[in-house]
Amino acid sequence: MRPTSRLLQATAAAMQRQKSVSFIGLGRMGSEMAFNLFSRTLVESHGSTRFVVCDAREATSAAFVNNFTHHFPGAHVQIATTPAEALLASNTVVTMLPSSPHVRNVYNEEDGIIPALNTLPPEAIASTLCIDSTTLDVEVARTVSCNVQSTGAAMVDAPVSGGVAGAKAGTLSFLVGGPKSAFKQAYPTLTHMGKQIIYCGDSGTGLVAKICNNLILGVQQIVVAESMLLGQKLGLDPKVLAGVVNSSTGACWSSSVNNPVPGALPGKSPPCERDYEGGFATTLMLKDMGLATDLAAGAGSPLTLGQAAEKIYADVVEDSDLANKDFSAVYRYLRVSGYPKGP
Known part of the structure; x- marks a missing residue:
């Protein structure tokens, strides 16, 4: 046939x-x-x-x-x-x-x-x-x-x-x-x-793992920005500070790869070297922090730092110039705004 x-x-x-x-x-x-x-x-x-x-x-x-x-x-x-x-x-x-x-x-x-x-x-x-x-x-x-x-x-x-x-x-x-x-x-x-x-x-477990990872990442990027700002205000060269952090117990991806200070990582090209273009958008980090806080609320799990970080990214996103830039632009926001805001 x-x-x-x-x-x-x-x-x-x-x-x-x-x-x-x-x-x-x-x-x-x-x-x-x-x-x-x-x-x-x-x-x-x-x-x-x-x-x-x-x-x-x-x-x-x-x-x-x-x-x-x-x-x-x-x-x-x-x-x-x-x-x-x-x-x-x-x-x-x-x-x-x-x-x-x-x-x-x-x-x-x-x-x-x-x-x-x-x-x-x-x-x-x-x-x-x-x-x-x-x-x-x-x-x-x-x-x-x-x-x-x-x-x-x-x-x-x-x-x-x-x-x-x-x-x-x-x-x-x-x-x-x-x-x-x-x-x-x-x-x-x-x-x-x-x-x-x-x-x-x-x-769903792949997503749980990703959200937990990005919760850590989002918080870390803010504290790296705060640390780099503090060091500079006290007269420390950002290259020196980044070198210390990246070879010490404060080492993390947010400092060693995504450091938010231009010139802090000689020989590397994090988004800050391109006016914070080409990385993971701040709006997306805010979305991920929101996913984490929603999961934590549903599970009854504490998220003190996560909630604080979510508020900071929400404030960054209100600046239309920073919303779609890499989330390490939180450094620029903190530097200009002097966050936390006064009463």
């Missing part, structure tokens, strides 16, 4: 999905992650893999495609106009979005991932893997993951640590939550974008 035209088309489409990877969300982090994922997959597959990008701004997708194909002439990169198109084109879909509402929309809306999954045959659904690297509300993430898994597809939450610099270098740490089988399925994809892939447990 000869195969019908419809069967041949369905078989061809299924094979094409297996050789395609989609990436949704091409912001500061997402664009660098997608570039590494696509380029390393391209090499590994000897050029046989196709790629799809999708962003709320189609111009951003077009700019990414132009840049990628400039570096890799002949690479097949298509633009999807909706998350549904991206899902239907690939059996592996990575999402890197700003926050909880964006994840809800991308997965749940009419042109989203879950409605598209429900149009596929069971075998195509079973081969589909969704990886969400957004830092968002834990319960939202768990609900979305449950809804994806209820279709028969696999999903992990895989937020990242390492910032824009780590995304560009491909040295991110992925903190992964979800079924162990889905983690094993996602592992090869994640290794193309990161250096450490850490399994944290069931769905």
Whole structure:
């Protein structure tokens, strides 16, 4: 019996999905992650893999495609106009979005991932893997993951640590939550974008780990700014102070890599050397501090320093010049404002 035209088309489409990877969300982090994922997959597959990008701004997708194909002439990169198109084109879909509402929309809306999954045959659904690297509300993430898994597809939450610099270098740490089988399925994809892939447990635990990590980071960046300001006011060269801190018990990433004082890290280029551009936006740090305070309130866990830090970042964000700059710009805010404010 000869195969019908419809069967041949369905078989061809299924094979094409297996050789395609989609990436949704091409912001500061997402664009660098997608570039590494696509380029390393391209090499590994000897050029046989196709790629799809999708962003709320189609111009951003077009700019990414132009840049990628400039570096890799002949690479097949298509633009999807909706998350549904991206899902239907690939059996592996990575999402890197700003926050909880964006994840809800991308997965749940009419042109989203879950409605598209429900149009596929069971075998195509079973081969589909969704990886969400957004830092968002834990319960939202768990609900979305449950809804994806209820279709028969696999999903992990895989937020990242390492910032824009780590995304560009491909040295991110992925903190992964979800079924162990889905983690094993996602592992090869994640290794193309990161250096450490850490399994944290069931769905949502990757996000819990990320939020706790960023709670520490947010507080540290403020105290490093305070320390650097204090040292300078008392006549200490910031290079000397940074050298002392970075070789002593106060050493931390916020001082040794993301030091907020221009010139404090000779030979390095933290965001402060570029007028605090190109890093992790203060608005995003404020979002993460809010996620931490909400989690702590729900769990009945103390968060004295976290709440104080959240208030400071909220004040920084009120300055429109600093809101979208790297969160180490809290140093500039403290230097100018003389925080804490008087009565």
